[in-house]
Amino acid sequence: MQTSVRSTSSQAGERWIQSVCKMCLHGCGIRVRVKDGVVVKIEGDPTNPDNLGKLCAKGQAGIMRHYDPSRFRSPLKRTNPQKGPGVDPRWQEISWDEALDIVTEKLKKIRETDPRKFIASIGDFQRIFNWGWGAVFGSPHFFTTVGQYCGAAYHPINGMVDASFAAINDYEYCNYWIQIGCGDGFSSHLHLAGSAKRMADARVNRGMKVVIVEPRLSQGAAKADEWIPIRPATDRAFVLGMMHVLVHELGVYDRQFLKHHTNAPYLVGPDGYIARDKASGKALIWDPLDDEAKTFDEATIRDFALEGSYAVDGFTCRPAFQVFKTMLEEHPPERMSQICTVPAETIRRIAKEFGEAARIGSTIVVDGVELPYRPAAVNFYRGALSHKDGGLDNMTYKLINILVGNIDVPGGHLGVPLDPRGFWIAPGEDGMLKPQVHMLHPPFPFSFPPNSSQLLEYFPIGMDAGHLNAETLLNPQKYHIDFEPEAMLLYHSNPLWNMPSTRKIQKIFEKMKFIVAIDVVPNESNEWADIILPDHTYLESTCLVSLEPPVVTDDALRQPVVPPMHNTRDATDILTELADRLGFLGGWNDLHNFALGLVNDPEQLLGPDKRYTMEERMDRMAKARYGGDCGLAWFKEHGHRVRRKTAQEQYMPYGKLRIPFYFEFVKKMGAELRQNLEPHGVQWDYSSYVPLPFWRSSPLHDAAPRYDLYAIGFKSPELNFEENVTIPWVYELIHKLPSHMGVLINPATARARGIEDGDLIAIESVEDEILGVARLTEGMHPETVAISNGITRWVNHPTIKYRATHFNALLPSSLEHTDYFTGAFETTARVAVRKIEG
């Protein structure tokens, strides 16, 4: 019954326009029905193979974001000098000229004295190419945790393993799908609408088995063949236990893959580094048939030893796989069970099912090419790895996939590129794929003292550890910070809500002498602004979009479906005008030359002196990416270029380059950092810069006995990512759904504390105390309470009428709870829960 996009309606005054959703970061294809100038319907674009004509609840609700009467309708100036949560700014409408004059005057002074006194807080994912505005201004700070709750440990390790940005199991060929702390195919993570269809097709049409591991009976757990409840932040122990079973009890692992496609056979010396040939410096392996060490690429190699211990140049060396196998000896299911609460027999059974389903040794022909066929894979995300040892967590989940040889092969665990640039394939050392751990911006070289408030100079692998702002800016001397920020840009960003240690973040807001915000609707942070510069909505603006699509590639066009309703301007155009007024238009244009990929086509390069509009920038981006006849005009006519990735693009696109099994790169980076930091007497923890994961406890698990429960936050499909509960359709909807009606707690746990359904409870962590309503459900691990992101907002918006239960306030932002390797922080809290009497 689907018809083509441009001919669906014969009714007068109506038309459908193709565009891209922006109700979360990912950007599903949409078509918008406009009747007499009014947006009357948004639905999935049936021609877009990404979301297959589907659209989630939030995407459907985009109409009510667009028509929200609380939208910023004009530039605004604060007239109330008092600032605070819920304090009315008493906005006064002003002209664009006046607003931009004020902002220019304030920021110019700072830029001329010390640009580091300016903080940019940017959260606009679809315009990720604008994230560097603050850097071009001269300020390296990253004042937000956007992406950090989920991606900090995830993206660098995906980039390290197969030069990808995200990852997903193969919807088309996987038969046994284990999913840990992750919503793919059911709720949040990559491109919900199309993923849900692909997941349902695999489950129902092909009988794919799904095993969900998480503390809460989520959407996915409800649909899975098996839900395995687990103690929060112990998923690594579960998977280490599974690997112990596969390696030590079943002997199930893909020897051929490990030998020929990874560094598992490379010899490791007693110092933990890869042993090298003295003459050539090349990595060594042991050939068991010739009983001698050879360089990894020697033509005479007859076989690779994976196990054993060998004397090389007077040192005892072991293949990396042997080191891994020895590490696993310490992680039997019985011990792991005590840590993660999953019974040892369940760990054994799941490991056995997984190993059998992987069909090691089998092949399949896809698009005429014979490839390994490994239809079993472990998928994972935030819940599994946004923890104190997120780096070790993520290495563990990658390793169980590598162990069965399923990385980037049909049925297995597939890399997902950030955008149409695809995998960032380049040869690295020792015949390996080069690790790509900095896809969002170049790394910050080490410096002491640090220049950035998030200490990125101390994280050679990690992403911006935005939560550390709460520590560094309030204790500048301790962190050798020799500047004091006094002005802030909020651009589609809400750090007061999304950062941990809310009280500390508020203190930083209190220190700001000037705040300017570019946004569409009020939020918890921009109500502190002095000036509001109102942006168009996504239904009024232009942008080429392609972000982390799991199955497809190439861009779709967000385009205005209606003219701007109010006196708003495109955010990129605002940033361009400010860059010009502040004297860095050339630098700003040059940033876009790189970020938009214009350097690939010299004809499209932006000159230093012109205020190119957003449309001009997108036109050049399209031409640089797809050729001179494929600019914005082409996209306006055709809507999108989205297509399925080819088998060659998806399956082992890096050919014979090996991927890491032994993460020597991490160990090396840690050693380099230590060399840099120690001379300055900086106390730092290098213990997570290791080549192989292992289990160890953390401050979370070692909390004081009074904090006897764990607290987790969660998202469900109708609340996927941001932009949600201020939309009244979504607000009304979730208040009919039990999982958003309060703090979820297991009934036995609740009653042991005298708590009944509907009671007011206090949830206290070392950081803060929040209040909530108890909602008893059997679908919770008994040691855990869970808080939906749908009940966490307190913004002064007419839609919000509840008492917020702000989960993030519970989370400490300290280095003690930070992964020194990836910059991830602990997003689970230990809490005491008690009934509030009366």
Next chain:
Amino acid sequence: MPRLGMVIDLKRCIGCQACTLACKAEQGTPKGVFYTRVLEKEEGTYPNVKKTFVPVLCNHCQNAPCERVCPTGATSKRPDGVVLVDHNVCIGCRACYAACPYNNRFFLAKGILSQGYFDNGLTPFERMKYGELQEGVVAKCTFCVERVEQGLEPSCVNTCTAGARVFGDLDDADSEVSRLLRQRKGVQLLSECDTDPSVYYLWG
């Protein structure tokens, strides 16, 4: 003449609620009115606990109690099986509301169309969509007949992310709905009421 019906695959439904809001957008229903919803049910004791999602909507019964009790003939069944309420004829007596065993009819009370979703007046969207509704009448799912007549699927089916909702001709043996019913054995809700719904559920 086709007999229009819907098959809902409960094995597929993930409770994402896209249908709920796609219906709201298409029909422009006011606050508190949901022609379709997805109910959730939790059963069992930890750790042996199950959660089920069940989308519900007007069943477009072929033996429709609402049609029988309607004193004015406002509720009637079309030859293609779609049960509709003619708002120009409905007097808002709500007999149908009481007679429907599925609780899927809604009374649009006086004043409901002047209250928008935001507290401060109607949005342009609401002004346009509420103009297509009336107060003091009973309203419900129409199977989006206006879309179906344009060759489109009902809004909930169109957006269903998991492909759980399938719409088509129950009398056509080659249709997807007929094929699913043959292969998976569809079940009608409250079959003891003998209402013969045009909405079928696949449980297994």
